[in-house]
Amino acid sequence: MIISRTQTENILLNNKNQNNNNVIITKPERVKYVKPAKIVPHQFEIAWFYVFFLPTIHSIAVYALYLHFTKGIGGWSELGLNVYYVSANILCMFGIIAGAHRLWSHRAYKAKWPLRLILGALQTATIQEDIYEWSLKHRLHHKFSDTDGDPTNISRGFLWAHIGWLFFKRHPTYLAKVPTIDTKDLLDDPIVKYQRMFYTFWVVLVRGTMFTAIPRLLFPHESWTYLVAMNVLFYVILLHYTWLVNSVAHMFGYRPYDKSIQPTDNTVLVYLAMGGGYHNYHHAFPQDYSGSEYGWEQNFNPTTLLIDMFAKIGWAYDRKKVSAEIIRMRTKRTGDTTALRRNASMAMDVVLGLLILYWPLPVIYGRKRNRDWENDLYFFKHKTKDECVLSMKNTIQNQIQTVILVPWSCRHNRPQVQPQYLHKSLQLKCHHNRHKLKRFQTMQNFVSFMKSHTISPILHTLLK
Numbered sequence: 001m002i003i004s005r006t007q008t009e010n011i012l013l014n015n016k017n018q019n020n021n022n023v024i025i026t027k028p029e030r031v032k033y034v035k036p037a038k039i040v041p042h043q044f045e046i047a048w049f050y051v052f053f054l055p056t057i058h059s060i061a062v063y064a065l066y067l068h069f070t071k072g073i074g075g076w077s078e079l080g081l082n083v084y085y086v087s088a089n090i091l092c093m094f095g096i097i098a099g100a101h102r103l104w105s106h107r108a109y110k111a112k113w114p115l116r117l118i119l120g121a122l123q124t125a126t127i128q129e130d131i132y133e134w135s136l137k138h139r140l141h142h143k144f145s146d147t148d149g150d151p152t153n154i155s156r157g158f159l160w161a162h163i164g165w166l167f168f169k170r171h172p173t174y175l176a177k178v179p180t181i182d183t184k185d186l187l188d189d190p191i192v193k194y195q196r197m198f199y200t201f202w203v204v205l206v207r208g209t210m211f212t213a214i215p216r217l218l219f220p221h222e223s224w225t226y227l228v229a230m231n232v233l234f235y236v237i238l239l240h241y242t243w244l245v246n247s248v249a250h251m252f253g254y255r256p257y258d259k260s261i262q263p264t265d266n267t268v269l270v271y272l273a274m275g276g277g278y279h280n281y282h283h284a285f286p287q288d289y290s291g292s293e294y295g296w297e298q299n300f301n302p303t304t305l306l307i308d309m310f311a312k313i314g315w316a317y318d319r320k321k322v323s324a325e326i327i328r329m330r331t332k333r334t335g336d337t338t339a340l341r342r343n344a345s346m347a348m349d350v351v352l353g354l355l356i357l358y359w360p361l362p363v364i365y366g367r368k369r370n371r372d373w374e375n376d377l378y379f380f381k382h383k384t385k386d387e388c389v390l391s392m393k394n395t396i397q398n399q400i401q402t403v404i405l406v407p408w409s410c411r412h413n414r415p416q417v418q419p420q421y422l423h424k425s426l427q428l429k430c431h432h433n434r435h436k437l438k439r440f441q442t443m444q445n446f447v448s449f450m451k452s453h454t455i456s457p458i459l460h461t462l463l464k
């Protein structure tokens with residue numbers, strides 16, 4: 001139920017009268033979805049590139065999950081890899097929110113070239129079009145919000161605003177509005193200009209380095225196929241984060257600053273988009289460098305914290321902030337006074353924020369593993385495969401007590417003996433594996449056991 005201003009004021013007044021301590025306790029009311037403007041049906045032309053591209057990357061992302069859950073080697077190494085990917089994604093989000101969005105699209109603050117270079121590189125790694133294109137679309141998104149001049153026009157529905165718009169060529173209204181947007185400032189910035197000029201080259205270089213080459217250096221036992229697939233998986237995750245701002249944050253949530261527009265302040269997106277979820281405020285005051293009424297001290301906004309940190313060393317300056325008085329006046333005039341204006345405890349916010357930002361960790365890492373072998377990974381780094389195999393044989397001889405519990409691998413490919421297979425075979429052949437295997441004191445005993453139980457052909461070859 002939407003409560004009218006007068007009704008709300010009455011409730012507040014009643015509460016005040018009833019409470020001896022004069023503490024007004026009011027539960028913010030979620031404002032119902034504002035009915036979208038009438039849309040004129042239009043026959044959109046299909047954008048074939050995206051018709052192939054988007055399903056392809058989503059399929060690769062699913063394949064990455066399949067590889068992860070069936071072939072992952074597990075253990076601390078796998079956890080480390082996931083922490084790396086989630087953290088790299090968070091860094092990339094700074095490139096979008098602090099860079100393409102607040103700096104380039106809105107000019108909400110100014111930045112010296114080293115900061116622009118860092119943000120530009122991080123934005124490149126997100127593969128969400130170059131800064132020029134991103135900012136142009138975003139300026140149109142603001143100027144012609146929720147109409148056909150806005151590429152992600154929410155009036156055409158949730159799916160359209162989230163992903164649907166990418167499958168089609170732009171609406172004629174959008175094309176007609178493009179020349180009305182001043183983009184001269186963007187191309188005057190050499191970082192934007194040269195990023196656009198050699199965009200594909202930079203994408204391959206930066207994305208390839210950050211999401212495949214560095215992980216391969218840090219976790220050399222992971223295969224190239226797996227790392228490329230994980231690269232795509234995290235690309236898809238970040239794409240959806242950005243798209244959620246266009247869909248969810250234009251449909252569900254509170255409208256404390258302007259209840260006549262679609263954008264909302266959405267609590268989940270506040271965390272997921274690192275301070276980009278105060279979208280009702282942002283559409284009411286797009287020039288604010290904090291993208292919210294408050295700074296990072298009063299509510300979850302790591303992007304503002306980052307900009308403030310760079311301001312300390314002088315790399316960010318001229319940060320524009322809307323005065324409290326103007327916000328109060330605007331809120332009074334157009335806002336929904338019953339809606340939540342976030343100003344939460346910082347400690348709680350940080351805990352919640354980290355939990356939400358790092359959600360892929362428990363989800364991705366949460367698969368069952370065999371504890372016996374995961375702590376005993378032997379990894380061989382010799383030059384040739386023969387040397388690796390020799391070392392493995394030696395390890396078998398030296399560690400005969402534990403050999404069955406050890407998944408071994410070398411850098412020439414993924415585990416030579418698949419740990420799952422090894423373990424499964426053992427479960428079949430030897431019920432209380434660890435205890436029973438302690439009987440084998442010599443190599444000969446061990447080999448004869450292997451032969452009689454026909455465990456693994458690969459293991460047999462190794463033991464010849």
Ligand SMILES: [Zn+2]
Nearest residue numbers: 141246263279
């Ligand atoms: Zn918006």
Ligand SMILES: [Zn+2]
Nearest residue numbers: 138142282286
């Ligand atoms: Zn914006």
